[in-house]
Amino acid sequence: MMSSAERTHLGRALCIITGASRGFGRATALDLSRIVQPGSVLVLVARSEGDLRALQAELFESEAGKAGVTVRVVVADVGEVRGLEDVVKASKEAFSPDMEHMILVNNAASLGDVSRLTKSFTDMAEVDSYLSLNISSALCLTARVLQAFPQRAGLRRTVVNITSLCAIQPFRSWVLYCTGKAGREMMFRVLAEEEPDVRVLNYSPGPLDTAMQREVRAKTADPELKESFASMFTHGQLLTCEESCAKMMKLLLEDSYTSGAHVDVFEL
Amino acid sequence: MSDINSHDPRTLGKSLCIITGASRGFGRALALQVVHLLEPGSVLLLVARSGAQLQEVKDELQNFRDEPERQIHCITADLSTKDGVEETVSVASQEAEKELDHVLLINNAGSLGKISSFVSFTDPKEVDSYMSFNVSSALALTAGILQMFPRRPGLRWTVVNVSSVYALEASPLWVLYCTAKAARTMMFKVLAEDEPNVKVLNYSPGPMETEMQEKVREITGTSVDVMACKDSAATLIKLIIDNEFPSGTHLDFFES
Numbered sequence: 001m002m003s004s005a006e007r008t009h010l011g012r013a014l015c016i017i018t019g020a021s022r023g024f025g026r027a028t029a030l031d032l033s034r035i036v037q038p039g040s041v042l043v044l045v046a047r048s049e050g051d052l053r054a055l056q057a058e059l060f061e062s063e064a065g066k067a068g069v070t071v072r073v074v075v076a077d078v079g080e081v082r083g084l085e086d087v088v089k090a091s092k093e094a095f096s097p098d099m100e101h102m103i104l105v106n107n108a109a110s111l112g113d114v115s116r117l118t119k120s121f122t123d124m125a126e127v128d129s130y131l132s133l134n135i136s137s138a139l140c141l142t143a144r145v146l147q148a149f150p151q152r153a154g155l156r157r158t159v160v161n162i163t164s165l166c167a168i169q170p171f172r173s174w175v176l177y178c179t180g181k182a183g184r185e186m187m188f189r190v191l192a193e194e195e196p197d198v199r200v201l202n203y204s205p206g207p208l209d210t211a212m213q214r215e216v217r218a219k220t221a222d223p224e225l226k227e228s229f230a231s232m233f234t235h236g237q238l239l240t241c242e243e244s245c246a247k248m249m250k251l252l253l254e255d256s257y258t259s260g261a262h263v264d265v266f267e268l
Numbered sequence: 269m270s271d272i273n274s275h276d277p278r279t280l281g282k283s284l285c286i287i288t289g290a291s292r293g294f295g296r297a298l299a300l301q302v303v304h305l306l307e308p309g310s311v312l313l314l315v316a317r318s319g320a321q322l323q324e325v326k327d328e329l330q331n332f333r334d335e336p337e338r339q340i341h342c343i344t345a346d347l348s349t350k351d352g353v354e355e356t357v358s359v360a361s362q363e364a365e366k367e368l369d370h371v372l373l374i375n376n377a378g379s380l381g382k383i384s385s386f387v388s389f390t391d392p393k394e395v396d397s398y399m400s401f402n403v404s405s406a407l408a409l410t411a412g413i414l415q416m417f418p419r420r421p422g423l424r425w426t427v428v429n430v431s432s433v434y435a436l437e438a439s440p441l442w443v444l445y446c447t448a449k450a451a452r453t454m455m456f457k458v459l460a461e462d463e464p465n466v467k468v469l470n471y472s473p474g475p476m477e478t479e480m481q482e483k484v485r486e487i488t489g490t491s492v493d494v495m496a497c498k499d500s501a502a503t504l505i506k507l508i509i510d511n512e513f514p515s516g517t518h519l520d521f522f523e524s
Contacts, residue, residue: 182454
């Protein structure tokens with residue numbers, strides 16, 4: 001049995017990843033596939049069937065795929081109860097008793113409308129809808145998954161929340177995103193306090209070169225903030241998903257992070 | 269030109285003061301104290317679901333003095349609904365023509381939520397409903413009122429979020445409350461960033477003798493030392509009057 005400092009893999013694992021079809025979720029799927037043992041299963045969740053199937057095919061053809069890591073796709077909206085049920089059902093079917101690790105990566109999220117200031121959010125339904133996707137769905141999915149895979153000897157359980165600097169620092173014109181991230185991060189801190197046997201990683205991936213970032217550049221209302229993101233892009237200061245994800249993998253392998261703590265890519 | 273850091277050390281000025289959850293507990297205690305600091309021409313709007321309880325608070329307030337120059341209105345509204353929020357904004361907007369020198373909005377309405385294990389929260393509708401009342405409602409209401417009273421010279425704007433130590437500290441079994449309080453605090457911090465002429469205060473009142481605290485005792489079986497609502501209300505009001513806090517800050521009763 002290797003000490004955690006020497007771990008080069010996460011064992012035979014069931015990995016559930018939301019928002020897996022592109023961006024950071026996709027990078028997570030690819031990276032996890034390389035550090036789990038044969039017999040592991042990745043359950044990839046997103047709304048876009050086309051992109052999920054393409055990723056599934058890519059993984060099938062990969063070294064990991066050939067070595068016996070399999071992929072199930074769940075085309076689902078985690079903002080709907082039906083979506084949550086489908087994910088749990090697929091995960092239970094994918095699980096085998098010889099698995100030693102269950103990893104849930106709560107990555108699915110949305111930016112919200114960053115083109116408007118706080119005082120423009122007079123429509124309660126818009127805010128409700130945002131919080132439902134970005135807070136409620138992550139809470140309910142995690143609760144359901146932890147119930148489906150309760151504590152037992154020989155099963156490590158890891159829950160990752162993709163958080164953000166916005167969870168701890170207010171960004172002008174980003175009220176929905178900051179509010180959602182702050183709520184989520186606290187949520188997972190409570191989980192860490194309640195369930196000491198569950199390893200909870202609040203991982204802040206840094207500014208990533210993704211579709212979400214394009215939206216940030218295009219829409220941010222605050223001129224200074226918009227300019228700083230534009231500048232990061234032009235000067236090649238955005239991180240690739242691969243770069244940030246590699247750091248997250250290192251954290252998972254070393255497994256020495258404080259459960260529930262906010263861990264930022266730039267601290268590593 | 270409004271100077272957000274200027275203050276009359278004795279009063280809140282000729283003010284539109286809106287307090288949500290004003291029918292009991294901390295909201296009621298605030299109303300009972302704020303009324304003394306409102307200059308003639310001020311309007312105090314008390315919002316809660318219980319019309320009967322609000323009327324009792326209004327009656328208590330009117331017993332203090334007979335001056336008709338301060339108007340007190342009760343708005344019976346369910347702030348967990350869009351209609352309730354819009355009704356409140358609409359009533360407040362009727363004061364928009366007045367020459368007010370201060371708008372003070374105290375977002376106090378909130379609920380405890382189910383105190384239960386994290387893994388018990390499997391129903392998104394339950395969580396959505398809780399977040400809607402405790403987060404969305406405060407945002408929509410604050411935004412609505414801000415739109416009705418836009419920035420102008422001579423108008424001071426103060427927004428208070430009644431927060432909690434649980435906005436900062438994660439506590440087992442309190443996932444709903446902690447999540448909503450943390451979300452709200454951040455929300456009001458972003459407001460402070462977005463609107464430099466609005467003074468925003470996240471105030472954690474400390475444990476008080478309220479029905480909410482009673483529920484906590486029943487559910488958890490534990491008791492903490494509590495203070496009277498009026499003590500914490502006095503501290504909050506002093507903070508507003510002194511107006512020295514940096515906008516967006518989170519202050520706790522015990523730090524003040």
